[in-house]
Amino acid sequence: MSTAPARVKTLKIDDRDVSGREEETILDVARQNRINIPTLCHVPGLSPVGSCRLCLVEIKGSPKLFPACVTLVREGMEVVTKSERLASYRKMILELLFSDGNHICAVCVSNGNCELQSLAQNLGIDSIRFPYRFPKLTVDASHQRFVVDHNRCILCARCVRVCGEVEGAHTWDLMGRGTSMRIISDMNEAWGDSETCTSCGKCVQLCPTGALVEKGKSVAEMSKKKGFLPYIVSMREGRR
Amino acid sequence: MTPEELTNTITTERETQEKFKHHVCVCVAAGCLSSQSDKVKAALEDEIKRQGREHECQIKGVGCMGLCAAGPLVSVEETGTLYQEVKPEDAAEVVASLEGQPVARIKGPSEAPFFTRQVKIVLENCGKIDPNRIEDYLLSGGYQSLTKVLTEMTPAQIIEEVYKSGLRGRGGAGYPTGLKWSTVAKAPGSPKYVICNADEGDPGAFMDRSVLESDPHRVLEGMAIAAYAVGASQGYVYVRAEYPLAIERLQNAIKQARRLRFLGIDICGTTFNFNIDVRLGAGAFVCGEETALIASVEGRRGNPKPRPPYPAEAGLWGCPTLINNVETFANIAPIAGRGGNWYASIGTEKSKGTKVFALAGRVANTDLIEVPMGMTLREIVFDIGGGIPDGKRLKAVQTGGPSGGCIPEQFLDMPVDYESLNKLGSIMGSGGMIVMDETSCMVDVAKYFMEFCMSESCGKCVPCRVGTAQMYDLLHKITEGKAGLEDLEMLEDLCDLVRNTSLCGLGQSAPNPVLSTLRYFRDEYMEHIVNKTCPAGICKIKVPTEVTA
Amino acid sequence: MWTEFGSTTPPSSDTRWRIVGAAMRKHGYRPNALIETLHTVQETFGYLDEQALRFVAGALRVPLSQVYGVATFYHFFNLKPQGRHTCVICTGTACYIKGVPAILTAIEETYGIKPGETTSDGNISLVSARCLGSCGLAPAAVMDGDVVGKLTPLETVNRMRRWTK
Amino acid sequence: MAKKIVIDPLTRIEGHGKITIHVGDDGMVNNAFFHIGQVRGFEKLCEGRPFYEMPSLMARICGICPVSHLMASAKACDALMGVRIPEPGANLRRIMNLAQIIQSHALSFFHLSSPDLLLGMDADPQTRNIFGLMAANPGVARDGIRLRQYGQEIVESLGGKRIHPAWVVPGGVNAPLSVEQRDRILSLIPEGIDVILRTLGWFKRGLEKYREEIRVFGNFPTMFLGMVSASAGLGFYGDGWLRIVDSTGNIVADHVDPRTYQDFLGEAVEPWTYLKFPYYKPLGYPEGIYRVGPLARLNLVNHCGSPLADQEFAEFRTLERGAVLSSFHYHYARLIEILFCLEKMEQLLHHKDILSKHVRAFAAPNNDEGIGVAEAPRGTLIHHYKIDDQGRIIWANLIIATGHNNLAMNRAVLQVARRFVDGNKLQEGMLNRVEAVIRAYDPCLSCSTHAVGQMPLTIDLVGPEGEVLDQLRR
Structure with missing residues (x-):
């Protein structure tokens, strides 16, 4: 440097x-x-x-x-x-995300604490003009502390990155491609069976939606802490 | 190999070949192999042995002669006679006729416009030399350009020649090759890499495959010249795993080139070192995108990255990387040998040289052709391609694959060059050219391409991942006769979104087939939407049964 | 199933692992040789099973999830064993225009399989290819390694029938 | 001339239903049916979801009684976790449940039924609604609106949201009660008691006018079923036991564990409706007819459990010697229950631990099956779930109050139609009485069919050949 x-x-x-x-x-x-x-x-x-x-x-x-x-x-x-053009594109992109998963805010544990939801609110989205695609996706609740609900995943890959780049476990990655892309832990096995997951929970805290959540949280109870990441990053830099 | 050694090798090879009175070439590229040209070759060899003429007749396996649909093809070098649809049983007759009149029954059209209208630079050796023998390539002037460049030119000089030639990238976007090279050459950082993109993913395109199968050394030579020009010491050919024959010949060629020191260390007796390795693609169209290709060469998922930084500055493992496709590299040796000005004299003002096209679909001659830039579509389809069979009418010509568009009949007289095609809403692309007649439904064609883009989307960015799926659903709805005008509006909005907001070229160009068919064939969309009929009769629209009151 | 991470000892005594090992050694066990290694595994064993993926992950020191992610990103890789016979139908543009949809329908009606599926008796796998590069022969297919061109639905099914006798 | 009368959509009830009245050649009513034309969806919908999402998901079944579903669902989840929830948490759930019964009963009585009672069964249908009532009898209309608001306000202040609160969670509630909340709720109660006493007054005085309706509005012997509190009083939260009495008021079964519901309740299916017919197994189908809801509860309990309500209860029980049989008296019972709810709420809010922070138990699932029972405004509500080893729902069964009453409602429709409907000269007022008896049961059709959203109901007039001769849609 x-x-x-x-x-x-x-x-x-x-x-x-x-x-x-x-x-x-x-x-x-x-x-x-x-x-x-x-x-x-x-x-x-x-x-x-x-x-x-x-x-x-x-x-x-x-x-x-x-x-x-x-x-x-x-x-x-x-x-x-x-600009009007940007606003219309941003709205459409969010609508595409809503149409692509099964995002039902009212019954979601992240209701009220969801970045997707609040962006939609900020952009004034009150209905989705694209037909819902209703993919049939699963919920993996095999982990002792956490749950991954693929229905609510927007494939932003924050979990993949924080796990690989910060925790260093690289438990998460993406499999498949296009509309069949999913996040996976290890060899696409149940999260609870993962031998690489350290259960640190960084992925859960960084997930912008209700896709990665703590177990036992009821509707609207899942609020996330994001402050740890700047903290970890700055502490590491300080140590260099 | 030093220039002297090269000359000696060529002389020896020429003497060996000149011992033969007759040279019979049998096409052993994939097209003809699939119609058992290998058996034809074996039959000819047996026949010559049987007649005891091994010393005067040479049977040579050669690359693609272009007329793939008429295979297996056999040509006789001395007379220029071309035989088509040859069967092993024909061997005796062919050998017997070497001294006399050609066998009329299987004689092909050697004087037709198909041959006379073409100008071959990239394909000049295809169908003439044995792709498995470097000596044959050397005899036709191979590696002389590399020797010349390494011994007589500076990197800046060769870049200048490429710049002068006006050569533009043959993989799709048509970026000036000389400019790309000089960017990589100037980029700070080392090592530098040269990658040959042979992941020919466009459905309906097989130019790269033919070149690799018919004349692999030409590509290696082009890459080595490029490596010298930009200062790279390692190169990769990223080739589709679906092309096993091409891979085999390429690997064989690399081995031979290493043996004769056209690759490896101290190339041509100079201090220049350059190695080439083959990397296999694995069935992902998106890897035609430079950044995705790099990810794949690095052994990762083929996800593209936002540019800048461009690969020229930060490519493979973060190092400056030159990526050109097969056809672009195949043009380099002739340019280096004959000079940029010579190349620039061919073609149009802004599109220089020749272009190889894979002409297919509803056309009489479904072939691989090479024509000067600026030839019109009409000349290509009707003169070289022989027109539309079965007395049907031409409806459109699709160029550029899933990223391109459909050009309707009324624009057939436009010259084929980068700018004209863009103006018509299509692109040059890698050179796939699919001819469609009235039996094709343009909405169905748009749906076909959208299905392609949807399932080839890497899924990384939202507009491409979800947008193409929504567009496919809408097109499907239209072809089922279930769509309304509001669906058409939504489709157009999605086209606008996906084109302008997608991360990489795949998404940005995915709407093109829809946009171009909407532009020229909107009435066909309206027939499906308003009248619930498919004019071409392709889409199975179920008419709702009348409810009797 | 857990192979010791970083171990280059094959998971079983199957001699075919030597081929895989040689391929990795050729690339110096570098993580970026992942795709090349997977090609070798598939060529050797016919498909990529979990054991192989874990072994490759360990030997090349690539995270498990990344290996799985790569193996599923590329459509050329199979994670399941293929049928005894394989029919690869080209769905390139030229083949599409010249009638591949009808061929696929005929195969589905006869064998009940769609592209990507294998008959329940494990005899025939149907695969679709983006483009075989044999557009001059459209519609084209690769049947057990042989390229066949200018197909009709009837002829395609007839050729497949020879596999079922 | 034979006819079939179809009332479709039924108005002023919750949800979508249809009534078909078959009339013979003589114009006399032969038969009548109450149909539900909506598919049950929720049991399928929740499969694969984590169990702790169930209360909120289930609350979406209904916009009127979401709290009842919350209660039953949360209790089923408590059972899955195998926890006993902290008593303050249980009391807070109870308060919310009572508040919701007040608002639901107020809606049923004032908004849906009182126009019939005050304006007359034959009044012009254009004005026979809450707006007409407001013009004709503004005091009553205002009382009704206020009372419903109390209920809603309390639910809202507890749960943060009026319609679908997420405050009730498996293991308890997710936030303790604040002093401000408690005082605010307490301040509402006196006025509420005033309103309900006033309403009871005019209702009882007007009963004489409806002697004929009382006689034929689903007035027949059946059994009655419901939960009673530990002291055999009214217990909506459902932690007492099930009691069943017969038409004479004799106890048929007592101290029944509601978790054994499958032992004594069967569910019959008829092809013409999506609503199942639960019946009392020992008597078989359709003899095992029983009723649930306000009328049933007052027929079951020994007392209510609060001073003013107990006085009204004593008076109510003098209506008949055994059990009160006329479904018209659902209205009466509903008013008494509102009074009880207000008083009970006050008692609970004065409980010494009500402000405790210990309101929730945490646990991973410990049982693979859980049953939760609560008394909803319309009767006994049962939620029954099974989960896999990851806590995801693999099976759910819901028995809803309106379902229990299905047999009785069908019989009541027939009884009223026979008495009032003359197929020869069809009058609106006749059909209104058919609807009115349905309204007495206050059926919640969105609940009972578990369809999302609410839709109206129609009446068809059908001839002997099955042809629809007349249809009533409003």
Whole structure:
């Protein structure tokens, strides 16, 4: 790593003059300036994947859209995070997610503490225009402390990343592809039979929906703690 | 191998071959093999032995001659006679006629526009040389470009030649090859890698397969030149596991090239080192996407990553990586040998050189062809392809596979180049060209491609994973006659979403077959939706039984 | 079933493991040789069973879930044994346009199997391929390794009948 | 001329149902049926779900009595966990249950039935509803609306949400009661008692007007079934025992463990309705007819268990020598139960441990089968679950109050139709009485069919050949 001081870039986000270091993303700088850009797959401290596409923003001068979570700031860049076009895309993407799983908030343990739900509320989604696909998915409650409900999984892979990158167990991964993609523990066996799972619960706490939850939580009782991740990450950096 | 050694080897080979009075070539590429060309070859060999003419007749297994549908194909080098649909029983007659008149019964069309209108650069050796023998490749001028580049040119000079040639990536998007090379060359970091994308995933495309089966050394030579140009020492050919023959010949070619020091260390007597390994794909179309391909070469799930960073800067294992496809690399040796200006003299202003197409579907000659850029679709389909069989009318030509579109009859006179195809809502793609006549339902075709995209979607990003599934469901609903106009509106909205928000090229282009059929064949959609009929009679629409009052 | 992680000792005395071992050794037991190794396992054993996946995971030091994830991502890999005979039907565009749907319907009506399925007696597996690259011969199929082209529904089923005698 | 009269959709009841009245050539009623045309869905829906989601999931069966399902379901889950829940938790559940009975009974009596009682069975159907009542008798309408609000407000303040509270959980409740909550609820009770006493007053004074309806509104001998409290008083939370009495008021079975319901309750199926017919096994089908709900409960208990309600109870029991048989008196019993609920709630809120923080027991499932029983406003409610070794539901059976009353409702419809319906000159008021008897049972059809949502009901007039001659939809 070079020891040269990072260069600072100045840019505009939503017509506000802001600045960021050259290795920072649009999302980093926006958050520092309390500009809210929605995202479901991104968690600071985990490698970015750019898969949920909710953080897409416009950059003046380009017809393309850019994922704010992986696009680095550039000098003179003019970023638009809110527009009618973006709002309509974000809504449709959320509607697609709702149509693809079996998300019934009213009976969900994460009701009221769900990132998918609150994003939908923020974007004013009150109905889903796409037909529900009603995949027949299972609930795995074999783990002593946790449950995975594939019906509520949006495949953001936060669990996969935190387990591999932070806990180091790599119990989770994704199997299959396309609409048949699922999260799996070890060799697609019951979570409770996993020999690699340390039961640390990081995956559960980072899951944005009610897909990974603590056992025994009743409806709307599952609220998650996310503060541990920045803590672990900063403690590790401090130790270096 | 030094230039002197090379010359000696060629001379020896030429003398060996010239001992034969007759050279009979039997196609042993996959197309003809599937119609038992290997048995034909064996029968010819037996026949020659039987007649005791082993010393004057050579039977040579060669690569694809193009007319795959008419296989097995046999050609006689000296007379240029081409035989088609040859059976082992024909062997005696063919051998007997070597001195006299050709066997009229199985004689193929050697003077037809099919041959005369083509310009062969990539395919120049295909059907002429034995893909299993490096000597045959050397005799036809093989590895001379590499020798020349390594001994006479600097990396910057060869990049300049490629730049001048105007060659654009033959895998799909048509990115200028010279620019790509110079980016990798300039990128900081080492080692650098060269990858040949031979994961020809487009259904209806088999150009890369034919080249690998017929002339594998040409690809290796192109890769080695590229490696020299960008400063790489390791290369990979990422090839579909579904092409066992191509893999076998490729691996054989690598072994031979190593033996003669066209690969390995101290190549051509210089200090340049470059190795090539084969990596097998495993049935994932998305791995045609550069970042997904890299993930696959690294042994992981073929999930694409957002770009930037581009592979040219951070590719395989985070190192600068050059990725070109088979056809692009196959163009390199001729460009290096004859110069960029020569190549640029072929084709149109913005699309230089030639393009190989796999012409298939409802067309008389379903073949592999190579034509100069700018030839019109009409010339391709009607002159080279021989038109539509059974007196049917052409309806559309699909180019670019699942990422492309359907071009209707009224645009047949447009020149085929990157820009024109884009303007029509399609893409050049890797070169699949499927001809459709009135028996094809365009909604059904759109559904076919959407099914493809849906099941080939890696599933990583939401718009592609779920959007393609929803679009497929909607198209299915339309073909069942159950859709309303609001479904069409939803379909168009989804096209817009998936195209603009998907992570990689697969998703971004997945709506193209729908958009282009909607653009040119909207009336067919309306027939399904409003009148509940399928004009082509493909879709099984159940008419609800009338309820008698 | 738990193979000791990192162990390069094969799970059984089956001599075919030597082929797999050699393939891994050739790649220096590097984790990135996973796909190449899986190809070797499938070529050797016909499919990827759990035992093999666990062994490969351990020997290449790739997490179990990642091995499973890779094996299921690529459609070329089979996690179940295939039938004694295999019919690979090409569903490429050219073949589709020239009538593959009718061929698949005929096979389903005769043997009750769809692409990806094996007859209940384990005799025939039906597989669909994205494109065999034999578009000139459309509609095409690979029947027990032989490419056959210009098929009709009747001819396809007739060829398969020879396997059931 | 023979006819079949179909009332479809039935109005002012909860859910979707249909009544078919068959009339002969003479215009006389031959037969009558009460159908449910909706499929049961919930038992299938919950398969594969973790058991601790059941209370909230089951509460979705019904928008009117979600709390009853919460209670029965949570108790079934307690049984799966094998825990005895802390007493303060049980008391808090009881309070919520009582509040919900108040609001449900108020809805049934004031909103659905009092227009018939105050405006007359033959009044113009356009105004014979809560709005007409508001114009004609604003005091009563206001009382009804207020009383229902009390119930809703209490449920809401306890559970956080009016309709589908998630506060009741397996093992107890998920938050203790605050002082503010307790005081707020207590402050509502006196006015509620005023309202219900006032209502009882005018209702009893008006009974004379409905002598004929009382005589034929499902007035026939049946048994009565329900849970009684440990002291044989009213016990809605259902932790006492089951008692069954016959039409003369004699106890047929007592101290019955409700978990053995399968031993003495059978379920018969008829092809013309989705609603099953539970019957008392020892007597067989259809002789084993019994009734549940407010009327049944007051016929079963020795006393109510609160001072004012006990006075009213004593008066009620003088209506007849044995059990009170006329289904018209469901209304009467309902009002007394409201009074009891208010008083009982007050008692519980003054309990010394009511503010305790110890309101929930935690446990993994310890049994693979669990049964929970509660008295819903409409009668005994049974939830019965089986789970796999991971705690996922593999089987569920629900017996709902409206189901218990199915046989009795059918017989009541026939009785009323025979008395009032003349197929020769069909009048709206006749059909209204047919509906009114159904309303007396306050059936909850969304519950009993376990269909999601609520739909109305129709009446068909059917001739001997089965042809629909007339249809009534409003």
